[in-house]
Amino acid sequence: MKKTVFLSSLAVAALATGMASATTLEDVQARGTLNCGVSTGVNGFSAPDANGVWQGFDVAVCRAVAAAVLGDPMAVNFVPTTGQTRFTALASGEIDMLARNTTWTFSRDVDLGFTFVGVNYYDGQGFMVPRELGVSSATELEGATVCIQTGTTTELNLADFFRVNNMSYEPVPIETNAEAQQQYLAGACDVYTTDASGLAATRASFEAPGDHVILPEIISKEPLGPVVRHGDDQWADIGRWTLNALIAAEELGVTSANLEQMAAGTNNPEINRLLGSEGSLGEMLGLDAEWARRAIAAGGNYGEIFAATIGESTPIGLARGLNAQWTQGGLMYAPPFR
Amino acid sequence: MSDTHAQTVPYVRDTMLSPQDPPSSQVGVTKWMRENLFDGWVSAVLTVLAVAAIGYAIVHLYPWFANSVWNADSLTQCREILDGATGACWAVIRVNWLQLIFGFYPPDLYWRPVLLFVLLFVAIAPILFPSVPRKVLWFSALYPFLAVWLLWGGSLWTILAVLAGFVIGYLVMVGTHKMGAVVSVGLTILVPVAYWYFLAGPLASGINSVVPIEVTPVASRDFGGFMISVVIGVAGIALSLPLGILLALGRQSNMLLIKWMSVIFIEFVRGVPLITLLFTASLLLNYFLPPGTNFDLILRVIIMVTLFATAYMAEVIRGGLAALPRGQYEAADALGLDYWKAQRLIIMPQALKISIPGIVNTFIGLFKDTTLVVFIGILDPIGRASAIRATSDWQGVYWELFIFIGAVFWIFCFGMSRYSMHLERRLKTDHR
Structure with missing residues (x-):
């Protein structure tokens, strides 16, 4: 009995110290660390390495924001969240932002009271089949057994796709990606469906990746992006424009290699405004002039982050596709820094 | 015997046959x-x-x-x-075993949980084995405080200030025991709680600013791997037994209020899956508490796991109580023992002895249930294994991690099971 009292007294102490009611920016600066919600592990997007350091594409967004706000890309507390706990963790203030390959949907944005600050990865649902099946298009999947993770949007997309194409299928419900992988390899299903990036990562880990093909059809839109709480527009702006700074940096040719040189001043005024040698954009955000410079220094520009975590030179080997700059035929389009 | 047969039997063998080996099918x-x-x-x-x-x-x-x-x-x-052959890739364990054991705990502080794990055996030795000197029990009583201090770090004075509350409670109890049970119990609970709430914090930080004794603090979210299973498991086990005894007694109490509160608690908690309680701890509590409060997640989980195990424990012990013959209660009354003395000296030793298999069963179940915390985003061994599989290096590894985790859990649970059998033999007093 007394031990419980003791524990609850600790809780009371924790409660008293945790009280705070300032803006998110002030909270984060007072705390000195950014609490960033990530997944419990998605290959290439967020996972701790063998030294316990978080790595990945979503993790890089957290680090860039931490660098912009706190000046230290490592000043991030990564809070692993599951599909169920992610939104409550954000709503309750346990995390300051969520970067957990979360699809931007109407109801999440409007009904749940969150603000999506942008899209850092345009994904879409795809199919993977064994090559020996001889299937070359998803429209040939009549009567197939399909391994699918339950409780996700992919489940609903799948039902829609097969209905629209007037085909039947037999779902094999599965809890996690790792389990799905085992089931698929064991032949429990003909087809595995999930986000295309996940399929690529999964296929890359197979013993014989060449024996499996990812079908060309992408049956849904999955714009994945960082999320913050509704109602603190300044904090949302910081998240949005940090992401935009990474994207704009790629467009403007600012890389981690030439960053110092460019920050000294160039003859391109937009670069100067972005990196803080001209204008007062940082001040308008409530940060200092070099915020974007630090954000880019954290992991490079958008293209560098992409290449280092999930790009074609990594085992995951994703092509830029939709995620190329708008000038390259993609959808990455940062509004002007002006 | 007549000698009739001497004439009727034509032949009687008069030497013994030499013994033969039994047929090969019989040996x-x-x-x-x-x-x-x-x-x-x-x-x-x-x-x-x-x-x-x-x-x-x-x-x-x-x-x-x-x-x-x-x-x-x-x-x-x-x-x-x-090179094409099938084979286990145990390298995943060799590379990641520190992560599987400690989670994100800072590597230079690994000695703290390791030291605590060793001391844990010292602390439980006097409880498990009667041959250990009784004085070690003092260490057992202090161990939880030491554990909290070393695991989470921070100022020693905070822990000592909390500890002082128990001393205050004891002094109040001794000082007021002549004032009647209700007043005494009330004051014994109220005074320390008031002290913890109002005085302990400022006192600790005050002393700490003068004489700082601190170790590096570690946040709860850095806990992980088997460490978190053991922390939750040991805390749950240590708290659920005494609470379970109290609840079992409460359920048999003659006082209606206590009885019904115990019954409602037990039936409610037993009627709800543990995963629901964990989700409540991690999600719902966040909505009830004022925004911005930071009620430690591991603490919340420990409380929920403890409540869950307590309800089961209470029923196991109630089974032991029910198995005692009525005569034992009457004998205790006849000796003039009051309620608590009767429980302590006559009833509980027997009831607990009967309940040992059930109690250990609950302990083992509780320990294994700690893996459910993976669903609320705590990276326990299972969660850490999924995170390992989510890296490009190890995606596709499956059985090796689960076999390793299973083997470690088996060692813990088998140890508990063997100890309970040893305990049963030691306490066996009947002559069956």
């Missing part, structure tokens, strides 16, 4: 096999099938174990080394 391996493996055709068929199954398993599993790869940095390397 040694053959006999054992006939009796145990081929006793009738059902048995024979089953034996053949079992041998075939074991043989099949060995033929298929042996190469997997025999070709084990221990030195590689990724699954791809493992596959290169194996």
Whole structure:
């Protein structure tokens, strides 16, 4: 009995110290660390390495924001969240932002009271089949057994796709990606469906990746992006424009290699405004002039982050596709820094 | 005997036969096999099938174990080394075992949980084995405070200030015990709680600013791996037994309020899955508490796991109480013992002895249930294993991690089970 009292007294102490009611920016600066919600592990997007350091594409967004706000890309507390706990963790203030390959949907944005600050990865649902099946298009999947993770949007997309194409299928419900992988390899299903990036990562880990093909059809839109709480527009702006700074940096040719040189001043005024040698954009955000410079220094520009975590030179080997700059035929389009 | 037979029997052998060996079917391996493996055709068929199954398993599993790869940095390397052969890639354990054990705990502070784990055995030794000197019990009582201090770090004075509350409570209890039970119990609870709430914090930080004794603090979210299973498991086990005893007694109490509160608590908690309680702890509490509060997640989980195990424990102990003959209660009354003395000296020693298998059963269940915290985003061994599999290096590794985790859990649970059997033998007083 007394031990419980003791524990609850600790809780009371924790409660008293945790009280705070300032803006998110002030909270984060007072705390000195950014609490960033990530997944419990998605290959290439967020996972701790063998030294316990978080790595990945979503993790890089957290680090860039931490660098912009706190000046230290490592000043991030990564809070692993599951599909169920992610939104409550954000709503309750346990995390300051969520970067957990979360699809931007109407109801999440409007009904749940969150603000999506942008899209850092345009994904879409795809199919993977064994090559020996001889299937070359998803429209040939009549009567197939399909391994699918339950409780996700992919489940609903799948039902829609097969209905629209007037085909039947037999779902094999599965809890996690790792389990799905085992089931698929064991032949429990003909087809595995999930986000295309996940399929690529999964296929890359197979013993014989060449024996499996990812079908060309992408049956849904999955714009994945960082999320913050509704109602603190300044904090949302910081998240949005940090992401935009990474994207704009790629467009403007600012890389981690030439960053110092460019920050000294160039003859391109937009670069100067972005990196803080001209204008007062940082001040308008409530940060200092070099915020974007630090954000880019954290992991490079958008293209560098992409290449280092999930790009074609990594085992995951994703092509830029939709995620190329708008000038390259993609959808990455940062509004002007002006 | 008449000598009739002397005339009727034509031949009587007058020398002994030399002893013969028993028939080969009645000795040694053959006999054992006939009796145990081929006793009738059902048995024979089953034996053949079992041998075939074991043989099949060995033929298929042996190469997997025999070709084990221990030195590689990724699954791809493992596959290169194996070069097409099947084989286990234990390298994933070798590379990540520190992560699986400690989670994100800072590597330079690993000595703290390790030291605590060793001291844990010192702390529980006097409880487990009567031959250990009784004085060690003082260490057992202090151990939880030491554990909290070393695990989470921070100022020693905070812990000592909290500890002082118990001393205050004890002094109040001694000072007021002549004022009647209700006043005494009320004050014994109220005074320390008020002290903890109002005084302990400022006092600790005050002393700490003068004489700082601090170790590096570690946040709860850095806990992980087996460390978190053991922390939750040990805290749950240590708290659920005493609370369970109180609840079991409460359920049998003559006082209606206490009885019904106990019944409602037990039935409610037993009627709800643990995962629901965990989700409540991690999600719902956040909505109830004022925004911005930071009620430690591990603490919340420990409380929920403890409540859950307590309800089961109470029912196990109630079973032990029900098994005691009525005469034992009457004998205690006849000796003039009051309620608590009767419980302590007569009833509980017997009831607990009867309940040992059930109690240990609950302990083992609780320990294994700690893996459910993976669903609320705590990276326990299972969660950490999924995170390991989510890296490009190790994606696709499956059995090795689960076998390792399973083996470690088995060692803990089997240890508990063996100890409970030892305890049962030691406490056996009947002559069955």
